[in-house]
Amino acid sequence: MHRATAIAHPNIAFIKYWGHADAALHLPANPSVSMVLDCLQTRTTVGFGALRGDEVVIDGVPASPAARVRVSEHLDRVRALAGIDLRARVRSESNFAAGAGLASSASAFAALTLAATVALGLDLSLEQLSALARLGSGSACRSIPDGFVEWTVQPDRSSTAHSIAPPEHWTLCDCIALVSTRHKEVSSIGGHEAAPSSPLHTARVRDATLQLPACRRAIEQRNLVALGRIAERDAVMMHAVAMTSAPPIYYWTAETMRVVRAVVEWRQAGLPVYYTIDAGPNVHCLCETAYGDEVQRRLASLPGVEQVLVACPGSGARLTDDHVS
Numbered sequence: 329m330h331r332a333t334a335i336a337h338p339n340i341a342f343i344k345y346w347g348h349a350d351a352a353l354h355l356p357a358n359p360s361v362s363m364v365l366d367c368l369q370t371r372t373t374v375g376f377g378a379l380r381g382d383e384v385v386i387d388g389v390p391a392s393p394a395a396r397v398r399v400s401e402h403l404d405r406v407r408a409l410a411g412i413d414l415r416a417r418v419r420s421e422s423n424f425a426a427g428a429g430l431a432s433s434a435s436a437f438a439a440l441t442l443a444a445t446v447a448l449g450l451d452l453s454l455e456q457l458s459a460l461a462r463l464g465s466g467s468a469c470r471s472i473p474d475g476f477v478e479w480t481v482q483p484d485r486s487s488t489a490h491s492i493a494p495p496e497h498w499t500l501c502d503c504i505a506l507v508s509t510r511h512k513e514v515s516s517i518g519g520h521e522a523a524p525s526s527p528l529h530t531a532r533v534r535d536a537t538l539q540l541p542a543c544r545r546a547i548e549q550r551n552l553v554a555l556g557r558i559a560e561r562d563a564v565m566m567h568a569v570a571m572t573s574a575p576p577i578y579y580w581t582a583e584t585m586r587v588v589r590a591v592v593e594w595r596q597a598g599l600p601v602y603y604t605i606d607a608g609p610n611v612h613c614l615c616e617t618a619y620g621d622e623v624q625r626r627l628a629s630l631p632g633v634e635q636v637l638v639a640c641p642g643s644g645a646r647l648t649d650d651h652v653s
């Protein structure tokens with residue numbers, strides 16, 4: 329059996345990917361910027377051999393039919409590239425809850441892409457890996473490179489993510505207030521599809537595209553005030569698009585709003601912290617690492633916050649010999 333194992337982390341976007349320019353190709357409606365989250369991780373082993381079908385086990389449990397199909401379709405892309413028609417045994421483990429707005433599909437498809445390509449003997453560049461991961465899940469392309477990452481679409485419609493700064497560039501941290509780890513009711517796929525039905529979508533896509541250079545500059549200059557303002561505004565706009573889509577999608581809960589209000593109050597009282605929210609109710613709070621303990625402590629004391637995870641800028645997808653059994 330040809331086997332390889334890869335580790336990848338999810339990422340948090342400061343300018344979000346929400347809505348497609350081309351759904352089949354997972355081309356985003358706007359470019360986006362994110363940070364790889366080091367302490368959350370997915371480890372995936374892929375072995376190809378003489379099997380009757382693809383076997384997919386996630387966190388020790390056979391994958392749901394829908395998840396298995398999504399993984400198999402991605403493996404088909406890798407098999408087609410390698411010109412090898414073997415079925416695969418996939419074993420994947422994450423140290424965080426899937427489907428709760430913690431970008432589990434990003435780390436999952438980044439790790440799957442690297443492990444599957446290496447197991448079939450392909451030697452792809454970072455750009456090629458990122459473009460391939462994108463076809464599994466859009467945001468996965470941003471979990472292939474290191475640290476702070478930008479995902480763009482070129483005029484010829486090629487689309488990959490690249491690193492704009494390494495993890496050690498900035499001691500930023502993301503204190504993630506978990507208000508629910510329940511599987512979200514509407515997947516981000518549904519959200520991307522519904523986005524154009526919102527009258528706010530075109531305005532957000534235009535604004536996100538215009539804000540991109542300022543977001544990149546804020547990262548380059550380690551300017552939290554500038555980054556925080558851009559990230560908060562784009563997160564609220566993304567959720568405004570979701571809430572005004574047909575049918576509307578409400579990811580926020582009362583607990584989400586409680587954390588948002590607290591972050592704004594703390595900031596007004598002098599604590600430099602900003603928030604962003606992915607396709608779920610949990611709130612990502614961005615601050616310098618020096619304030620990480622204080623932000624974590626305050627978040628943990630809020631009613632409705634079940635747990636606080638703290639993540640720093642992390643590395644991109646990489647191989648390991650520590651296989652998932």
Ligand code: DP6
Nearest residue numbers: 341344345465466467516517606607
């Ligand atoms: C809100 O990458 O999960 O996290 O391409 O359908 O797999 P698919 O969507 P996905 O969408 C992520 C949406 C987001 C924003 C972001 O990470 O940019």
